[in-house]
Amino acid sequence: MTASPSVYLVTGAANGIGKAISSLLLQKGHQVALLDKDTKALENTLKNWPQYFQKNLSCWSVDLCNQQAMNQIIEQIESQIAPIKCLAHAAGILRLSPLLDMQCDDFHSVMTLHVNASFNLLQKVGQAMASRNHGAMVIVGSNAASTPRKNMGAYCASKAALHMLTKCFALELSEFGVRCNIVSPGSTRTLMQTQMWQQNFQEEQTIGGDLSQFRLGIPLQKIAEPMDIAQAVYFLLSDQSGHITMHDLRVDGGATLDQR
Template structure:
């Protein structure tokens, strides 16, 4: 799919590492002009320096804090006025607080929803105005297979992603008559810092693949965890004309871990 995004303007969130950074590389390789954002803009600038050099003129980077939804919308409006309206939104940003939901401080729960649900919603609202005026565009939002399958010690994260999934589908049905597509990519266990946060001395990659009955996890039928590029390539598929009749879809990329439930 090299070059299929040439000249198209993409807003990318959570671009500094993991799935977001891999997606950034794939977007640039496909010819897109990308405004890559992250709350850690210094890390983003460092991580993307080689890409900026390789894809001269295609990449801008900026700070974006999804925990401030009002500021998210204002920032997107400013960038659209400065650089032009966005043809696509790709949202990879998210946070994870681990712990039993019945014991988790409300501040952590609220922060999880603010970033994973309301902040992403603000980004969708921010780009929707220009897309509606032009009658075209697409949004691809990274959710999680945990949105549909309960996970021990991940209740706040799973609930925030479940809310996000419904927000994407609801905006999708509003925008579909205008030719704007809104889809979800739901990764399972993927080799990122967030995944490593779940691992410890007695629980790592082998245990994730095998499953853990005590944690109510079935394991991964494909016998491997995903790499960030697996998710990035799926995102680009949903942005492409090959997916031009797909909207409001939740595309699971988890090696069968949730049995496509």
């Protein structure tokens, strides 16, 4: 019996973890819809992927904070391609600043994407999944959601809110057979990570930690690669995790000693 066509939706798909998730899904032969605000990055990603990926993907340039545009794209995917079976929500931004000095616009931009836009996305996709009594979502959070960081207050606060938002959606969607889980990366080799590095604080110092900044090191003695996170996301989207929901899977090499 041939399986019904379905699509995996990935946000933040042009770079970093979102790109790795998309690549892994395409390698596994799934139909994937890629969403990202960065049109040029999406185009560059497509150029560097194998030709055989092309038949199984569609790309959409959209600002997730634009609720109307995002809703229209989700409706188009559902009506023109296939029902959304799984969502991997990896879109994110970082604004570095001490909270005492931070501009309100920067704080609001982080909260708007990680909380407001995520609410709209999970609601819209969740409604479609609930109507079919099937589906799975994985939201890429952060180990910073439960660990205070200097100069990262907006990011930490927004990810903490995103984690609880996801768990509440998971609770409400569970009666419809829809699972919602979180993957919480630590330091991962992405543009977001390298923008935090300075002349005297780069990969080696990240691994070793910095007590002056109240940062533990990484016990596994390495930075995560985006594919490390993508593999964890794929597991939670797959039927192998069919009885797991509301879970926060920490993938940080032990950096937070798995404290929640």
